[in-house]
Amino acid sequence: MKDTAVKAMFETIAPSYDFQNSFLSLRRDIYWRQVLADSLMLDTGALVLDVAVGTAEVALAISERYPLARVVGVDFSPGMLEVGRKKIAARGAADKVTLTAGDGRQLPIKSDSVDALTISFGLRNVEERDLALNEFYRVLKPGGRLFVMEFSYPDQPLLYRLYRFYFDYILPPVGNLISRTNYAYSYLAESVDSFPDDPHFIAEIAAAGFTDTKIKKLTFGIAKIFQGRKEAQ
Numbered sequence: 001m002k003d004t005a006v007k008a009m010f011e012t013i014a015p016s017y018d019f020q021n022s023f024l025s026l027r028r029d030i031y032w033r034q035v036l037a038d039s040l041m042l043d044t045g046a047l048v049l050d051v052a053v054g055t056a057e058v059a060l061a062i063s064e065r066y067p068l069a070r071v072v073g074v075d076f077s078p079g080m081l082e083v084g085r086k087k088i089a090a091r092g093a094a095d096k097v098t099l100t101a102g103d104g105r106q107l108p109i110k111s112d113s114v115d116a117l118t119i120s121f122g123l124r125n126v127e128e129r130d131l132a133l134n135e136f137y138r139v140l141k142p143g144g145r146l147f148v149m150e151f152s153y154p155d156q157p158l159l160y161r162l163y164r165f166y167f168d169y170i171l172p173p174v175g176n177l178i179s180r181t182n183y184a185y186s187y188l189a190e191s192v193d194s195f196p197d198d199p200h201f202i203a204e205i206a207a208a209g210f211t212d213t214k215i216k217k218l219t220f221g222i223a224k225i226f227q228g229r230k231e232a233q
């Protein structure tokens with residue numbers, strides 16, 4: 001899907017995005033974000049950039065886990081950012097979490113400036129993944145770490161077949177109904193299918209310059225956290 005269509009889709013589903021997420025993942029999304037936040041192991045005063053911040057769920061989970069960190073969220077959907085900003089204000093976190101409009105392929109952020117960069121369920125929407133990964137490398141400080149959380153499929157054959165059934169036949173109609181679109185959750189399944197497999201994605205991260213790459217599987221591999229590090233100078 002082209003970036004303009006992706007943006008339009010998130011504008012449409014923004015008001016009900018949080019509900020859809022929790023309902024359709026059986027609240028696993030909350031646990032996955034906690035694991036992502038825990039994985040960062042930040043030093044005091046660290047600066048974290050959450051790309052494709054959406055409604056700020058990850059940004060807030062990081063801020064709640066590390067109250068002395070500063071979190072900046074970037075997204076290209078004004079509708080998602082609006083929901084996120086209201087939530088940040090309601091939780092009294094406006095002094096720690098700020099959101100700004102921007103594109104993951106051309107970040108409005110200085111080079112070598114952030115300690116950790118997270119992107120959760122966002123990268124599979126970006127057609128030019130190489131541009132985004134190069135941009136992530138640019139803005140990280142030397143020694144800074146990248147965390148990409150994405151949907152995937154379980155490795156275990158029986159679980160794979162059961163999950164594929166849910167993902168291909170149950171999730172699209174139910175998700176489309178809840179999101180009041182006739183395409184958002186059909187697109188979700190397609191976009192997960194078109195995301196590279198683990199070795200290819202790790203190779204893409206490495207091609208952008210990252211080292212110390214690793215993968216953490218969550219909930220039988222339904223979600224994964226891919227990590228890399230920008231070489232310290």
Ligand SMILES: C[S@@+](CC[C@H](N)C(=O)[O-])C[C@H]1O[C@@H](n2cnc3c(N)ncnc32)[C@H](O)[C@@H]1O
Nearest residue numbers: 010052053054075076077080103104120122125
């Ligand atoms: C599935 S949502 C994920 C939101 C959030 N990270 C979460 O975990 O709930 C994907 C988000 O990526 C954003 N997005 C997609 N492509 C983008 C791009 N090129 N630059 C910035 N944001 C983008 C969308 O606007 C949307 O808010």
